[in-house]
Amino acid sequence: MHKIRVNHRVTTVLAAALIAASGALAATPAVADGAPGTAAGSVSAVPAALPKGKVVSRLPLHIRERATTDSPSLGVLQPGAVVPLSCKVHGQNVDGNDLWYRLGDGWTGYVAARYVQNLAHVDFCRR
Structure with missing residues (x-):
């Protein structure tokens, strides 16, 4: 033993x-x-891997064209999905949180940060 x-x-x-x-x-x-x-x-320089985020909503999370719920939906992410996060921006306030994540690595669109747990630090998008 x-x-x-x-x-x-x-x-x-x-x-x-x-x-x-x-x-x-x-x-x-x-x-x-x-x-x-x-x-x-x-x-x-070797590009660093993008930070990832996990969808923590109970229902499918809409990927939006812009950082607002009024923007057209480009698709949905299922609860528990892990996706690459390119950067974050200020957008429409969703349940007290006005941050939105822009998806990266071939993904297009934004998701409300209220429903995504970032698994690493995410920088603000450059203008």
């Missing part, structure tokens, strides 16, 4: 080290290897 605990500790420590290393790798800029338009060995 002692051997199982030691193996579990080693596995836990290794998993933590791998997770930490993967985060450091994701934040490390890529080095170009002579790609067109770049000098060999030059450093180029």
Whole structure:
């Protein structure tokens, strides 16, 4: 039984080290290897992954063309769906919250922040 605990500790420590290393790798800029338009060995920025948000509404959440409920619906997101969030804007107040998230990574439209739990920090959209 002692051997199982030691193996579990080693596995836990290794998993933590791998997770930490993967985060450091994701934040490390890529080095170009002579790609067109770049000098060999030059450093180029790697776009960071977009923050994600989880739909916490009880009913399907409408994706809107603009940050208002009067805007046309572009579709719906089901409760529990996790989607990429590009940025946030001030829009129509929905139940005391005037923030809306613009969707990213190929998604078009806005969702009311009142019904989306951001899973990471989301910056305001640039004008």
